[in-house]
Amino acid sequence: MAQPDPEKKPAAPSEPRPAWSLPAGAADSIALPVEWPGEVTREWAWGGSTGKDVRVCILDSGVDKDHPLVGSLARSVAVTVGPDEDVQVEDDNEGDLCGHGTACAGIVRSLAPDVELTSVRVLGAGFSGSGNVLLAGLRWAVEQDFDVINMSLSTTKRQLAAILHELTDTAYFRRTVLVASAHNMPVESYPWRFSSVISVGSHEEPDPMAFFYNPDPPVEFFAKGVDVEVAWTNGARIRCTGNSFATPHMSALCALILGKHPELTPFQLKSVLYLTSTNVGGGR
Amino acid sequence: MSEDLKAAVAAGVVGSEESFRALLQSVVEVARAIFGAQASSIFLLDEEADELVFEAVAGEGAETLVGTRFPSSTGVAGWVLVTRQPMVIEDVSEDPRFSKEIAESTGYVPKGLMAVPLLHDEDVLGVLEVLDRPERSQFSLVEMDLLTLFANQAAIALDLLRRARRAEQVLTTSGEGADAVARFATTIQELPEERREPALKLVAALEEVLRNDEGG
Numbered sequence: 136m137a138q139p140d141p142e143k144k145p146a147a148p149s150e151p152r153p154a155w156s157l158p159a160g161a162a163d164s165i166a167l168p169v170e171w172p173g174e175v176t177r178e179w180a181w182g183g184s185t186g187k188d189v190r191v192c193i194l195d196s197g198v199d200k201d202h203p204l205v206g207s208l209a210r211s212v213a214v215t216v217g218p219d220e221d222v223q224v225e226d227d228n229e230g231d232l233c234g235h236g237t238a239c240a241g242i243v244r245s246l247a248p249d250v251e252l253t254s255v256r257v258l259g260a261g262f263s264g265s266g267n268v269l270l271a272g273l274r275w276a277v278e279q280d281f282d283v284i285n286m287s288l289s290t291t292k293r294q295l296a297a298i299l300h301e302l303t304d305t306a307y308f309r310r311t312v313l314v315a316s317a318h319n320m321p322v323e324s325y326p327w328r329f330s331s332v333i334s335v336g337s338h339e340e341p342d343p344m345a346f347f348y349n350p351d352p353p354v355e356f357f358a359k360g361v362d363v364e365v366a367w368t369n370g371a372r373i374r375c376t377g378n379s380f381a382t383p384h385m386s387a388l389c390a391l392i393l394g395k396h397p398e399l400t401p402f403q404l405k406s407v408l409y410l411t412s413t414n415v416g417g418g419r
Numbered sequence: 420m421s422e423d424l425k426a427a428v429a430a431g432v433v434g435s436e437e438s439f440r441a442l443l444q445s446v447v448e449v450a451r452a453i454f455g456a457q458a459s460s461i462f463l464l465d466e467e468a469d470e471l472v473f474e475a476v477a478g479e480g481a482e483t484l485v486g487t488r489f490p491s492s493t494g495v496a497g498w499v500l501v502t503r504q505p506m507v508i509e510d511v512s513e514d515p516r517f518s519k520e521i522a523e524s525t526g527y528v529p530k531g532l533m534a535v536p537l538l539h540d541e542d543v544l545g546v547l548e549v550l551d552r553p554e555r556s557q558f559s560l561v562e563m564d565l566l567t568l569f570a571n572q573a574a575i576a577l578d579l580l581r582r583a584r585r586a587e588q589v590l591t592t593s594g595e596g597a598d599a600v601a602r603f604a605t606t607i608q609e610l611p612e613e614r615r616e617p618a619l620k621l622v623a624a625l626e627e628v629l630r631n632d633e634g635g
Contacts, residue, residue, distance in 0.1 A: 232492065232493075233494065233495065235498050258498065258501050265501045289502065289503070289504065290503070292541055318504060319504055319505045319567075321567070324503065373508055374509035375506065376507035376508075376563070377504065377506050377507055378504070379504060379506065
């Protein structure tokens with residue numbers, strides 16, 4: 136079995152192929168950097184990985200960087216949209232306005248201790264205009280080529296669906312894995328319903344490494360989301376429930392896998408998650 | 420104005436605010452009883468002011484809180500509102516900042532809470548909160564479903580209240596003309612079917628006469 140070069144995430148193919156097709160004799164040009172193993176086990180997928188060198192973005196309410204469960208942040212920015220739709224992305228010194236972002240960051244850190252975390256705050260300017268801030272924040276995050284974007288939030292605004300869909304597809308083609316919370320209520324919201332993201336709901340098991348593949352989408356995976364001990368503002372630890380807290384468990388797993396196999400595309404990564412799910416091959 | 424008039428008429432009887440308030444109150448009373456909680460509240464989003472307003476309260480704070488406001492991006496309720504996602508927190512007592520100012524201003528600081536957005540179609544109208552369930556009951560996903568059911572009920576009640584208020588506002592701010600038209604529309608609505616059709620024809624004819632007069 137060929138081993139991947141863990142030093143380097145391969146660049147996404149830059150030149151579109153003529154007619155998006157594969158001409159005769161060109162198969163060698165798309166040779167994969169790694170052979171698929173005979174059996175994908177959890178050991179193969181992330182054994183020994185700490186998420187080192189993997190860049191994870193927490194798109195949320197900001198992150199309290201001094202929290203002991205969070206550790207250091209590579210960067211922290213706040214996104215605002217002015218009255219003329221002008222987008223500002225500035226360094227964020229306010230930390231977390233709610234606790235939610237800190238909770239998500241702490242969960243990722245607990246499972247993937249060496250990831251590089253960046254906080255992108257899209258909440259705080261009040262309720263009105265929040266949809267535009269969310270879009271601007273996600274667009275900015277996609278442009279930064281993070282390896283993983285944790286998005287424990289969604290919007291029910293249908294007029295944002297098309298542009299969100301475009302953004303999530305862009306992320307997918309740029310090899311950024313977008314991990315998005317399913318809604319906790321039976322309503323339509325986005326972007327978790329799009330197939331280019333990894334969508335996450337909750338299970339009630341206590342094991343943070345237990346996750347289940349759902350053969351009945353749109354929700355594709357279930358992770359620990361009930362009674363989770365999380366970091367909160369001002370150094371506190373509290374217990375929370377919701378898909379918001381299941382999602383960073385999957386983000387952390389993605390970071391662990393990418394730490395060991397940086398060559399994986401989002402499609403391949405999702406396949407690895409499927410094969411290592413507790414109810415598929417991960418139980419063995 | 421015709422859209423607003425439609426809303427005014429659709430809201431049914433003007434002055435129905437009291438009934439809808441009673442409906443909201445009954446939702447929080449039942450939610451509090453079912454979860455065995457210390458308190459339960461419904462907040463309405465005032466989009467213009469970007470604030471959440473206490474509309475109904477059962478249990479702690481019931482006497483004093485209705486009508487008080489706080490910024491819509493604050494605390495857990497603010498998060499729930501913006502993300503339109505429910506959130507359940509088992510123990511907030513360790514968090515010194517958690518909505519403490521707001522919670523203290525209400526005279527009651529909860530230890531744990533469940534908050535759920537009140538969604539109507541693709542709009543979010545407000546937030547329902549249930550504070551301090553008994554410690555013995557570990558939260559499960561079944562309770563999340565139950566919370567969602569209450570939220571649906573509360574959202575419908577809140578929508579009715581909102582419409583009633585809008586209708587009343589239209590009638591009071593538009594002067595006697597709007598009032599007269601709304602009453603006229605209600606009268607037509609209440610006519611027996613065989614008389615309603617000729618009445619509508621008459622109204623259409625009157626409208627045409629008035630329009631021609633305007634044009635001439």
